[in-house]
Amino acid sequence: MINRFKNKEHKKLLLNFTNYGIFQVFNYLVPLVTIPYIVRVIGAEKFGVISLAFAVSYYFRIIVEYGFSITGVQLIAQTKDDIQKRSEVYSTIITIQLILTVVGLLVMLILINVWPTLRAEQMVYMVTYIIVPANVFMALWFFIGMEEMHYLNIINLIGRISYIVLIFIFLRQREDYYIIPILNGGSLLLAGLASLVFMYRKFNIRYQLPNFAKMKLYLREGWPLFISNFGINLYRNSNVIILGAVSNMEIVGIYSAGEKIVKVIQSVFAPITQTLFPYVSRLRVSDPRKSFRSIKILLKYMVLLSGSVTLLILVLANPLTKLALGPELIAAKIVIQIGAFVILFGVINYILGIIFMTNFGLKNEFSKSVVITGIMNLIICYLLARKWNLVGAAIAFTGAEVLLFGLLVGFIFLKRKNWLTEINGT
Numbered sequence: 001m002i003n004r005f006k007n008k009e010h011k012k013l014l015l016n017f018t019n020y021g022i023f024q025v026f027n028y029l030v031p032l033v034t035i036p037y038i039v040r041v042i043g044a045e046k047f048g049v050i051s052l053a054f055a056v057s058y059y060f061r062i063i064v065e066y067g068f069s070i071t072g073v074q075l076i077a078q079t080k081d082d083i084q085k086r087s088e089v090y091s092t093i094i095t096i097q098l099i100l101t102v103v104g105l106l107v108m109l110i111l112i113n114v115w116p117t118l119r120a121e122q123m124v125y126m127v128t129y130i131i132v133p134a135n136v137f138m139a140l141w142f143f144i145g146m147e148e149m150h151y152l153n154i155i156n157l158i159g160r161i162s163y164i165v166l167i168f169i170f171l172r173q174r175e176d177y178y179i180i181p182i183l184n185g186g187s188l189l190l191a192g193l194a195s196l197v198f199m200y201r202k203f204n205i206r207y208q209l210p211n212f213a214k215m216k217l218y219l220r221e222g223w224p225l226f227i228s229n230f231g232i233n234l235y236r237n238s239n240v241i242i243l244g245a246v247s248n249m250e251i252v253g254i255y256s257a258g259e260k261i262v263k264v265i266q267s268v269f270a271p272i273t274q275t276l277f278p279y280v281s282r283l284r285v286s287d288p289r290k291s292f293r294s295i296k297i298l299l300k301y302m303v304l305l306s307g308s309v310t311l312l313i314l315v316l317a318n319p320l321t322k323l324a325l326g327p328e329l330i331a332a333k334i335v336i337q338i339g340a341f342v343i344l345f346g347v348i349n350y351i352l353g354i355i356f357m358t359n360f361g362l363k364n365e366f367s368k369s370v371v372i373t374g375i376m377n378l379i380i381c382y383l384l385a386r387k388w389n390l391v392g393a394a395i396a397f398t399g400a401e402v403l404l405f406g407l408l409v410g411f412i413f414l415k416r417k418n419w420l421t422e423i424n425g426t
Contacts, residue, residue: 030160031260034167036326046177048249049121051256053128055240060104060132062233067225068093069141076145077278083204092210092218097136124178130185137192159191224363234374235400239393242381247389255390257325258335266343273350284359288423299351306347313340338394345401352408360419369407373400
């Protein structure tokens with residue numbers, strides 16, 4: 001009976017890994033397929049405009065997610081068999097996120113009116129903001145928590161393929177650059193709405209107007225992880241914005257392309273870590289020791305795998321840049337080389353921070369670590385980017401992950417009595 005249960009669990013994990021892998025592949029295959037063509041048509045400068053608009057909107061996306069990409073997964077994973085409870089969880093989270101979406105839109109309007117760089121391309125920034133409500137409706141956290149990613153894959157696949165086809169059809173000249181956020185945001189929004197309908201029909205989700213006390217509780221519980229996510233955004237997505245303030249849009253475009261390639265490669269590891277996250281969360285409740293052992297095994301093999309990929313990128317940066325970005329963006333090679341270490345340290349930090357610390361009573365310490373890292377990155381990136389432009393931004397990009405690694409290890413060591421007590425149940 002035990003072996004049968006284990007086999008069932010292993011099959012489920014393998015299926016979830018495959019499904020989440022497919023989701024990530026299509027999301028990150030899009031830039032690999034479209035960036036060379038987009039840059040050839042609109043040039044590095046306008047690509048910089050699009051990249052900066054996306055970076056600004058991504059800030060709002062992080063605010064609206066409010067840490068529910070983690071706490072939502074945990075709540076759904078722990079109550080997935082209770083139809084009433086999962087509807088309550090979904091309704092409360094979606095209500096909070098919709099309120100934050102509206103508030104974010106008002107803030108975006110203010111920014112457009114006071115920041116000249118945004119005002120010059122206000123239509124691009126407003127249209128790019130569509131990714132925020134699209135992300136809310138898609139509710140990736142719900143499907144991960146339910147461990148039913150294959151349903152979302154179908155919807156996402158149709159949306160991503162539609163975007164690629166439409167880009168090659170309608171993007172014909174430099175002046176068409178504004179079409180890119182329209183097609184990207186529009187395809188994501190349609191996928192999000194389709195996902196919403198699917199949740200109501202397949203999983204019997206029924207919206208329940210949440211009371212204020214419940215919303216306040218969710219906000220309070222999600223606050224440490226919201227701060228964590230926002231801190232992560234400060235060092236993961238701020239460099240494009242900082243470059244936009246101290247340099248020109250062509251430099252922004254080159255740097256953004258190189259950074260995107262690093263993130264695409266890093267995303268290859270996301271299916272493994274994201275698949276095991278809900279599994280570890282559930283196991284944490286029933287068997288803390290087994291949950292801890294699973295994390296140790298995951299960390300060991302992911303270090304070996306991500307380290308090997310990092311070394312390959314350092315050696316093959318030149319042909320990789322030409323293949324992925326085309327000769328027009330060969331200058332992005334230095335960004336890819338410097339940023340290669342982000343892959344290794346980023347994977348380690350996810351396992352230590354998200355999977356281990358959030359499950360074993362160290363959420364606040366994780367939040368402090370990423371906030372410190374985010375603030376330090378803003379300062380370091382600004383100073384280095386003013387002096388060395390995209391090279392300085394790339395150094396800050398990698399340095400932030402190394403700094404975060406040191407902080408996480410430090411907090412885990414200092415608080416070892418706390419998490420050892422939870423593991424041993426004493």
